[in-house]
Amino acid sequence: MRKQRRRLFPLLGTSAVVAGFLLVGVVGCSVSDSGVTGKGKGSEDEQSDAESRLGYRPEVRNPLSAEEEVNRISDRVRGWMDLKSKVTDMEAAAGSCEAVDPDYTKYFVVNHPWSVHNVEEGSLAQAMQNLRERLPRHGWKITKDGKMNSKAGDPEIVAVEPRTHHFLTVQWRRGLTGKVSELISVDVDSRCYRAPKGTDFPPR
């Protein structure tokens, strides 16, 4: 399924684009936006600013405990998949909440990208099926259960935990030509949080 190619500024004449084009001497740099954490801004202003950008008010959380929580979710997801297989050994880690604080001074998100591979034939299919059944049972809401928009059209499940607002993206990549012929990549991600005052930040 191919989307209609979008054309930017379809109504603008050539001359307008050229004029704009010549105005921009240096390209490759994006317009800098230092986020909501400007100097002299009160904490309340800052929080409301963040809220208007994100569509929610970032919860105040200790980064280390937020990381731990995501690690626990990953463990649970792994359990639901019910695989005895090799898992990449990375831990969940905090990173910058781009929309609000790209300089990573107070606001953060937690992500945990990992993948499973080297399993018995057919067990990844079972793992996907297990997720399909068990995620809703544990309070997760599946928002996508379909194919990736790629040539292979591999299966993808996207889900959200409505209470904690964590979200989960699971892709089953099949027919690979490298050392492993298939793998499931998993992303567990949090929303943006704000670190409490006086916390060691960034946490690492």
Next chain:
Amino acid sequence: MVDVATMRELDPEQFSQAGDGYHSVRSMADEAKSRVGEGIVPKMDADLRGEAATAAATSLRGLTANFHYMQTECGLAHAALNALTAELRAAKKKFDTAQEEAETAGFTVHLDGSVTYPAAGEKVDGKQPDGGTVTGNSRGAPSGRLIDPATDADSAADAIRRQADNASPNPHYGAAVDIADRIAEALQEATEADEKWARKLRGLKADDDLHVSRKDWLGVRDDMRGIRKGAGDYLKPPEDRSPAANARWWKNLSEDEQDDYISLHPASIGAMDGLPADARDEANRTVMTETKAGYELERAAMPAEPKKYTWINTYEGKVKVPSKEWIAWNAEYGERKKHLDSTLNGIEAVQDRFDRTGDRGLPEACLLGFAPKGEGDGKIILANGDPDGAAHTAVHVPGTGTSLGGIDGNLDQNDKLWRNSARLAPGESVSTITWFDYDAPDSIPQATQSGWAEDGGPRLQRFLEGTEAAQGGPHSSHTTVSGHSYGSTVVGEAAKHHELPADDVMVEGSPGMQVEHARDLGVGADHVWALGADWTWDDAIVRHGGRMMGLGEDSMIPTDDGFGANVMDYGEYRGFSGHGGFWDEEGNKPSTSLLNMASVVVGQGEQVELD
């Protein structure tokens, strides 16, 4: 002066063995440097927090620098001793041959180098011609001047001696003179080698404090120059050969010679396409450390920049103008200061990347190219991971406005590409390389004025051929060549000759690739991937501006349907500027565009999400 007795006892190999000692120390320092800098410090950074941990890590980084200094200086000592050995070996051989010939002929070689020959020949007036003693004459090295005492006087002496030779009734006379000459030459050569290298080796002695200062590193550069000059023909890197020929040349050197080349000619070795990544890395780190020391000292010696503006009174009141002092300062130092600042920023960015090793799985980095000037804006080629053993290699060409001073952003993007690629290819090694070795135009309008890509394309081609040669051939690694913005035009320039050693070509925000169809890039249209940041103003200006300026053939750019490339999904809307945003992450979660690029890099084209 080396005399005959010393020469008889001389064993040049002793010096070579002494060199081996330095070589062991050098290897030990190299290993210790890696263990501390790439093993212990990153682990401490990752696991420990607090003031004590930070202070300890800083001290250990200092220790790493000490090991690097030790490694470099011991490498120089090794090279110097090898050069000395080579020269002494030649002198000793000449001496031994002459002495053997003398013995065979029944002559005697005296301690002062003179040669006695016996009476011989037809009797003259009933008496056999007497024997005699001759003293040799060593030829000095030609000075190259118009009247050269070394050659002119020597040939005059030769002529006289030849006359005497003909005149002497003793047939041994000529042979004795020849032998005595060669002995004198051998003694002279050994003496010169001894004097020259004794001075240079003494120069290598370090001061005895523990702090390796910038001045110490400048000293390294002077030592290197001195030894390189002294070594003359002992080590001369080849020039202007193909990357494949360079690879063969390197393979045929002994390990000793390889190390001496790195020690003595780091700039040439570091820049030589076709050589193994670890050799280039070691050489370039030395060049970079020396450059840093020199530039920091130069910057510190500059007078401070005066206040730029001053107020003057005019009819219309006070007006702000540049001050006289500033104008004078700027004329003298302005350009140079900018260059020093930019280069030092670039070096800091590379150093920061070295320090990030281990951070969320990031592998060691290889500095495959470094030059403060390069093609104009400086040169940095930095690999995440070792490309020589990589199953997947990506070579990325940054775009408009890239300079050494701003390279940190490019290196950061490359880290993201590596992490996401590595995750998609468990059990396989991935190397992602930032290739900045062309004079990047500062803007797209400027890019259209002259042949920026024409200069960069062949250079990129050479680098790719070199990488392929070092990896062991075309099938050793799956290779993706990537270009951002104007970098994609450089890629197109290289690829349009259909000889690009690559499996996939990938472009981001491309203003045109100098061809009208993906199949003209020589890797098959199926293996050409294009990304555009739709609905962002800056990316539209670059891509459609490039179209109008004719950077693509027949007004075609890679994101056009008619171009025939796979157009990848940029993904979620992330603000109205997007030309620099293809590598975006939210925290550590890759954007769709970044994950798509990673899929291409690890050969998962079938998994790329299409636009």
